[in-house]
Amino acid sequence: xxxxxxxxxxxxxxxxxxxxxxxxxxxxxxxxxxxxxxxxxxxxxxxxxxxxxxxxxxxxxxxxxxxxxxxxxxxxxxxxxxxxxxxxxxxxxxxxxxxxxxxxxxxxxxxxxxxxxxxxxxxxxxxxxxxxxxxxxxxxxxxxxxxxxxxxxxxxxxxxxxxxxxxxxxxxxxxxxxxxxxxxxxxxxxxxxxxxxxxxxxxxxxxxxxxxxxxxxxxxxxxxxxxxxxxxxxxxxxxxxxxxxxxxxxxxxxxxxxxxxxxxxxxxxxxxxxxxxxxxxxxxxxxxxxxxxxxxxxxxxxxxxxxxxxxx
Amino acid sequence: xxxxxxxxxxxxxxxxxxxxxxxxxxxxxxxxxxxxxxxxxxxxxxxxxxxxxxxxxxxxxxxxxxxxxxxxxxxxxxxxxxxxxxxxxxxxxxxxxxxxxxxxxxxxxxxxxxxxxxxxxxxxxxxxxxxxxxxxxxxxxxxxxxxxxxxxxxxxxxxxxxxxxxxxxxxxxxxxxxxxxxxxxxxxxxxxxxxxxxxxxxxxxxxxxxxxxxxxxxxxxxxxxxxxxxxxxxxxxxxxxxxxxxxxxxxxxxxxxxxxxxxxxxxxxxxxxxxxxxxxxxxxxxxxxxxxxxxxxxxxxxxxxxxxxxxxxxxxxxxxxxxxxxxxxxxxxxxxxxxxxxxxxxxxxxxxxxxxxxxxxxxxxxxxxxxxxxxxxxxxxxxxxxxxxxxxxxxxxxxxxxxxxxxxxxxxxxxxxxxxxxxxxxxxxxxxxxxxxxxxxxxxxxxxxx
Numbered sequence: 001x002x003x004x005x006x007x008x009x010x011x012x013x014x015x016x017x018x019x020x021x022x023x024x025x026x027x028x029x030x031x032x033x034x035x036x037x038x039x040x041x042x043x044x045x046x047x048x049x050x051x052x053x054x055x056x057x058x059x060x061x062x063x064x065x066x067x068x069x070x071x072x073x074x075x076x077x078x079x080x081x082x083x084x085x086x087x088x089x090x091x092x093x094x095x096x097x098x099x100x101x102x103x104x105x106x107x108x109x110x111x112x113x114x115x116x117x118x119x120x121x122x123x124x125x126x127x128x129x130x131x132x133x134x135x136x137x138x139x140x141x142x143x144x145x146x147x148x149x150x151x152x153x154x155x156x157x158x159x160x161x162x163x164x165x166x167x168x169x170x171x172x173x174x175x176x177x178x179x180x181x182x183x184x185x186x187x188x189x190x191x192x193x194x195x196x197x198x199x200x201x202x203x204x205x206x207x208x209x210x211x212x213x214x215x216x217x218x219x220x221x222x223x224x225x226x227x228x229x230x231x232x233x234x235x236x237x238x239x240x241x242x243x244x245x246x247x248x249x250x251x252x253x254x255x256x257x258x259x260x261x262x263x264x265x266x267x268x269x270x271x272x273x274x275x276x277x278x279x280x281x282x283x284x285x286x287x288x289x290x291x292x293x294x295x296x297x298x299x300x301x302x303x304x305x306x307x308x309x310x311x312x
Numbered sequence: 313x314x315x316x317x318x319x320x321x322x323x324x325x326x327x328x329x330x331x332x333x334x335x336x337x338x339x340x341x342x343x344x345x346x347x348x349x350x351x352x353x354x355x356x357x358x359x360x361x362x363x364x365x366x367x368x369x370x371x372x373x374x375x376x377x378x379x380x381x382x383x384x385x386x387x388x389x390x391x392x393x394x395x396x397x398x399x400x401x402x403x404x405x406x407x408x409x410x411x412x413x414x415x416x417x418x419x420x421x422x423x424x425x426x427x428x429x430x431x432x433x434x435x436x437x438x439x440x441x442x443x444x445x446x447x448x449x450x451x452x453x454x455x456x457x458x459x460x461x462x463x464x465x466x467x468x469x470x471x472x473x474x475x476x477x478x479x480x481x482x483x484x485x486x487x488x489x490x491x492x493x494x495x496x497x498x499x500x501x502x503x504x505x506x507x508x509x510x511x512x513x514x515x516x517x518x519x520x521x522x523x524x525x526x527x528x529x530x531x532x533x534x535x536x537x538x539x540x541x542x543x544x545x546x547x548x549x550x551x552x553x554x555x556x557x558x559x560x561x562x563x564x565x566x567x568x569x570x571x572x573x574x575x576x577x578x579x580x581x582x583x584x585x586x587x588x589x590x591x592x593x594x595x596x597x598x599x600x601x602x603x604x605x606x607x608x609x610x611x612x613x614x615x616x617x618x619x620x621x622x623x624x625x626x627x628x629x630x631x632x633x634x635x636x637x638x639x640x641x642x643x644x645x646x647x648x649x650x651x652x653x654x655x656x657x658x659x660x661x662x663x664x665x666x667x668x669x670x671x672x673x674x675x676x677x678x679x680x681x682x683x684x685x686x687x688x689x690x691x692x693x694x695x696x697x698x699x700x701x702x703x704x705x706x707x708x709x710x711x712x713x714x715x716x717x718x719x720x721x722x723x724x725x726x727x728x729x730x731x732x733x734x735x736x737x738x739x740x741x742x743x744x745x746x747x748x749x750x751x752x753x754x755x756x757x758x759x760x761x762x
Contacts, residue, residue, distance in 0.1 A: 017350050019758050020324055021373030021474045027422070028473065031457040038447050047321050051430040051446050054321065086326055086347045089319040118370060119350045158370060159474055213485045214674025240472030241464045243495075249471035250485035250673075251478045254366055265359065267366045268480065 001067050003053050008042040009070035009173055012058060012099075015047060016085045016092050017119040017126060018076025021159035022110035023048055028241055029162035037166050040173055041071070047088060055088035063098060071169055072103035074129055077112040078139045081125040096129075100140060104148045105172055107155055109165055114154040114183075115259040130154065130184060134259045148172075154184045156233075158256035163238050164189045183259065185232070193282065194253040195221075195228035197236030198245070204229070206301040207293045213250055213268075216308050220252045222277065225268045227255035229281035313340070318743060320750065322427045324374055325757030329737075329750055330602075337741055342734045344722045344750065346757040349595065349604040353762070356712035361387060361680050361704055364712065365477045368700070371714065372759045374422075376474050377415040377466060378693030379714075381408060382700040384479045386689025387680070390704060391481065393687050396678050403671035404483035406663045407469050409565065410496070412691070413656045414465040415473070417503065419694035420619075420653045421462070423754050424511075425455030428646060429536070431748045432543045451510070451536065458506050465496045465660075483674035490669055497664050504657050511536050511650060516658055524633040537650055544643040553642035553749040555736035556729070558613050559621035560720065562697035563690040568659045572625030575613060583688065585611040586699070588715065592724035604761040607723035607731055608715055614729045616640065617696025617720040618754065620648035640736075645752040681707035693717055695754050716759035722750070723760065 004010060013023070023046070029037075043050060044067070045058040061067040078092050079085045085092040100106065108129045111117040115133050120126040127138040130152040136142045145151055155164050168186050171178055179187040195201070203210070203219035210218025220226035228236075231253050235245045247253055254267045271278040280289040303311045314333040319326075326348055332341040352371050356364055368383045369376035391398035429444040429451070443449045463473035469486050470478035478485045504516060512519050513535030522528045525541070532538050544550040559574040562581065573581050587609050594601030607614070615621070620640060623631035630651070634644045689700040696717030703710040722733035729735075733753045737746040 015326070017348055018325075019370050019373040019376065021370065021376065024373045024474050027456055028460040028463055030460065031453065034453075034456065043447065047326070048324070049322070049426065049446050051322060051433065054319070056319075088321065088326065089317075089328065118352075118355055118367065121355055122351060159373065212674065212676050213480060214483055214487055214672060216487045235472075239467075241460070241467035243464050243467035244471050246471040246476060246478070249467075249469065249476070249478055250487060251471050251476060254477070256475075262367075265363055267477070268362050 001061065003042075003044050003058065003061070004067055005042040008040065010044045010068060011041050011071040011073060011169070012044050012062070012069060013046040013073040013075065014087050014092070014095060016074065016076030016078040016087065016113065018110070018112055020048070020075075022075045022165070025159040026162050026165055029166055030242060033163070033166055037170065040170060055090070059090065059095070062102060065102075069099065069103040070105065071172075072099055072106045073109055074106065074113045075109050077116045077119040077126045077128060079123075079125045080127060080139055084125060096139060100144070101147065103146060105150060105153060106146050107153045107165070107168065109155045110160050111156050111158040111256065111259075111261060114156045117158060118262045121262055131259065133263065150178070151180070151184050153178070153180065153186065156183070156185055156190070156257040158261060161235070161238060161240065164234075181232070189234050189238075190232040190257065192232070192234040192237055193229055194231040194233045194235045194245075194247065194257075195281070196234070198228055198247045199236075200247060202301075203304055205296065206299070206304055207296040208301070208304045215250065217304070220247060220250070221270065223270050224252050225254075225266065225270050226252035228253040230279055231255040231258055233257040316743060318747060320747060320755065322430065323751060323755035323757065324372075325755075325760070327750075327755050327757040327760075329746060331737070331743060331746055339737050339740050339746060342730070342737045342746065343602050344731060344733055345603045346605050346760045348757065349761045353712050353714060356709050359709050361683065361702070361707045361709055362480070364702065364709065365480060369475045369477060371762050372756065373474050374419055374756065375415060375693045375695065375759065377412055377476070378691050378698050379700075380477055380479055381412050382689040382691040382693075382698050384408075384481060384689070385691060386687050386700045386702045387481045389687035389689060390683050390685060390702065391677060394683055394685050396683070398482060398677040399675045400483055401671045401673070401675065403667055403669070404673055406667050407484055407488070408479050410660055410663050411466045411469050413565075413660050414462050416694045417462045417653050417656055417660075418459045418473075419754075420649050421455050421459040424646070424650055425452055427751055427754075428748075429540070431744065431751070432540075434744065435547060436543065454506070454510065458503055461499055462503055465499055468492050468496050480674070481680065482677040483672065485674065487673045488667075488669065493664055493667055493669070497661065500657055500661050500664065504654070504661070507654050507657065509535070512654060513538060516654055519654060520658075523629050525637070528630075537647070540646065540650075541643065547745070549642040549745065549748065550638055551641050552740060552745065553645065553736050553752055554639045555616060555732040556614050557640065558610070558615045559624050560610055560615040560617050560697055561622050561625040561692065562699060563692050565692055568626070568655050569622045569692055570626040573610060573615070574621070574624055575611070578625065578627070586715070588719075589724065589726040591726055601724070603724050605723045606719055607726055608720045609726065609729075612728070614732050614735070615720050616732045617717050618649070619652045619696075620645050621696060622692065623648045623651065642749050642752045649754065679707075683707055695756060695759070696720060714762055716756070716762065718753075718756045718760040721753045722755065
């Protein structure tokens with residue numbers, strides 16, 4: 001059949017309201033991983049990448065059942081109303097309704113497809129596939145399951161990291177079970193916090209604050225808005241572009257893998273109450289946190305009070 | 313009159329082309345139609361001023377870094393306009409320029425190999441040309457590899473690509489080490505070598521001295537640009553695809569891009585002459601509207617912006633000569649984008665070597681929450697001139713206006729003029745060529761409607 005490759009599972013990538021950031025993130029994967037991906041998965045259609053078939057032809061093949069749809073990847077927010085979001089000349093409302101029961105797996109890639117994100121702020125019809133922000137029941141309803149029995153698999157992030165996307169799809173392709181968290185994100189990635197592996201961790205432990213941007217020293221959590229200890233993502237485990245992460249380059253984590261990312265404000269400052277962050281690291285009570293940081297503060301770590309290059 | 317609707321793939325976002333054919337089988341009118349409006353200007357209203365640094369990169373997945381730079385530039389100009397001191401070190405300026413240019417190189421590489429070259433596979437199918445085929449072709453794969461290499465430079469200084477917000481009023485958040493700069497230099501060097509060998513077939517020193525097409529073809533050992541030129545000459549695309557002879561570049565990137573305006577002759581840029589037109593945007597006019605994008609006019613005229621405009625306003629000899637003979641044809645427009653890859657990489661290397669790590673990355677400015685007034689931010693993005701305008705009261709955004717390069721090139725028409733892209737396809741006889749000419753503007757519907 002046209003466009004298919006023997007023995008390879010078919011993937012179709014469609015888009016709703018999006019900046020294309022997840023597509024570009026996907027393309028930023030290292031070439032070895034891309035080779036492995038392409039030798040295991042047949043990208044039957046991606047609006048930026050494929051050139052042989054137009055979407056209308058692919059769509060027809062999928063609807064007729066002549067070609068099996070294994071992975072449907074959705075990037076971008078969608079609308080529960082007709083005539084609002086279009087993809088390749090078709091209403092995304094219609095495409096999703098027609099393909100939702102045909103695909104073995106559906107992956108929502110990026111926060112727009114997962115939660116609605118910024119496009120969902122001022123239009124009540126715009127939603128993620130399974131959620132609108134934290135509420136279940138996005139486009140597909142609360143209890144929706146794909147043919148494989150999985151709900152929509154959410155690869156959150158603004159954008160999602162290419163390795164999170166590719167490794168999830170390959171794991172399913174190789175027949176592994178994927179454990180999901182309570183927001184339907186693969187545990188393998190989202191059980192970590194952005195804080196885990198941050199090279200400023202020592203400053204966090206000894207409560208040495210960074211008061212200003214632009215230095216290698218100090219933890220960004222206390223004053224400069226960092227959401228690392230509150231954000232589920234392995235950004236400091238699986239580095240970005242195989243080089244770095246926001247916090248490693250002195251930028252606070254803005255919590256872009258969480259549903260409330262567009263609902264928050266003032267990303268570069270920490271909201272505090274009498275000097276104590278309003279939100280404390282996940283899993284710790286405020287009381288325990290205050291005690292622990294109080295103790296850490298009383299013991300000065302000399303190393304951390306100097307510029308890094310001046311330490312012994 | 314026959315009307316044909318074409319849905320484009322291999323562009324950024326979702327764009328339709330409505331073509332009107334006359335009795336002689338030529339295109340007599342054309343409409344570029346973009347949907348999927350997200351409403352960023354509305355989203356920004358009432359937000360804290362610095363939130364724009366996080367929100368705006370998300371306007372576009374491929375040129376979001378340019379939106380970050382336009383935002384930070386607008387905010388810093390807001391300080392200046394309200395006579396509040398703000399100082400940005402040379403180091404921070406250089407690094408911002410380096411990361412912005414990395415994104416441009418990434419863009420042009422992907423665009424040439426992933427969007428432009430596969431069209432020729434349809435016109436000239438052969439085993440040899442399979443190297444340009446998506447997913448399997450060796451050239452396609454290399455373009456993906458090297459475009460993901462160059463954005464590592466953004467990650468080194470800014471943490472990640474896409475969507476970092478490491479440039480903030482007063483400088484940048486990172487304090488790179490000398491060895492980080494070496495890391496970035498090695499990437500840029502690798503890219504220069506790749507581009508010299510695969511695209512230009514000559515060293516950059518030789519290429520920068522090339523004065524016209526014949527000299528290029530005689531001196532190049534052969535590369536993908538030569539193949540591309542050959543395809544264009546065979547199909548007539550060396551002459552086709554011309555539009556209005558007006559060009560604009562709003563900001564200078566020393567020493568490779570000079571601002572300016574060309575309307576018949578080069579003239580001085582006056583930013584006050586830039587106006588948006590909304591008559592044919594569905595959002596403002598349900599009856600005449602056909603797309604969800606505004607157009608832009610300079611002194612009432614449509615303008616082309618982007619790499620070709622940059623070469624002409626910078627008076628690069630090679631392009632002045634190409635323009636004399638081939639005007640702003642498909643060939644010249646595409647070549648200018650490809651040319652910019654090398655021209656920018658060479659300068660990136662210089663800028664990297666100029667960074668003084670001992671300078672500060674960031675100098676804390678006064679509290680932005682006291683800022684009032686309005687200011688513009690200007691940036692040269694991958695597709696051309698990008699303008700942000702912000703109005704603020706006590707550090708809260710009252711209004712935010714964005715003019716993207718794509719709005720210049722393929723935004724909606726006005727009563728007098730079509731958009732440059734709509735004009736460029738007139739008279740063509742082949743719908744595939746119409747698509748190709750539209751692609752030569754590097755379509756980004758995501759930025760177009762935002």
